[in-house]
Amino acid sequence: MNAASEHPAPSAAIPAFADLRGKTALVTGGSRGLGAATALALARNGVRVALNGRDPDALAASAAALREAGGEADTFAADCAELAQVEAMRDAVLARFGAPDFVLAFAGGGSGRPMPVHEIDEREWRSSLDHNLTATFFTVKCFLPGMLARGSGALLTMASAGARVVAGAPAGYAAAKAGVIALTRQLAHELGPRGLRANCLSPSAVLTERTRANLPPQRQAQMLAAFPLGRLGEPADVAMASLFLLSDASAWITGTVLDVAGGRVMV
């Protein structure tokens, strides 16, 4: 159905941003999905990539894809919701690559179906906050000192349409992603005078292996009416937005939330 849209999915041709070449990026959540696709786009742009996730096999496969594309990549398994693990990852990344020019804090995800707020249990609420908002905070907290020492670079965080409009996301996930947006704005305010930018992506339904498994074709077709551009998202849509927000093409853009959402979100 995506192919039938008048606004077709992006081709495999990833745009080149010359200023990215030779830079280094940490991509959390880089073992699969949007993080893996964005890491691949960065590698194709000559960026050396430190890939994070929790699943060593998925990380190895993602790194292999980057190397096959001619990129330089290494893997750093860690649960970003655990500060000690992020600190250890930071030390390993610094030893391997030095302080990254870019940090893409993409690790996260939803934790199940929406339900009335009063029925959300404590474990689920804390899990949503931990794996989205706290994981983003720990990542930024650990890698910022190195970036500040250099005085240049960019951060990219990952929100969700669920934080922008009320549209069926679980409340804990929506609240966590709204927190990511607030954290990003705070960062942009603090870091601008010190030479760093911070922006946030807010995708709606992007078809990854996980979302395809959760959304049968019939359900995907029903959803299309909410997307003026007539298709659901592809990982490359997020990857291309990321390249723009990291490159000097967006040198005067910070603290913004970019809705990569096919027109579903207009705020």
Ligand SMILES: NC(=O)c1ccc[n+]([C@@H]2O[C@H](COP(=O)([O-])OP(=O)(O)OC[C@H]3O[C@@H](n4cnc5c(N)ncnc54)[C@H](OP(=O)(O)O)[C@@H]3O)[C@@H](O)[C@H]2O)c1
């Ligand atoms: N796809 C969409 O439609 C969509 C829409 C809006 C927002 N998003 C956001 O985009 C991000 C990526 O989503 P996705 O669709 O690509 O999901 P995905 O395919 O399930 O991938 C999630 C990635 O995040 C990693 N991850 C999750 N929690 C982690 C943690 N605590 N520490 C380290 N890594 C962790 C996973 O690593 P392992 O699997 O190796 O553990 C995996 O690499 C998430 O933040 C999600 O909320 C996605």
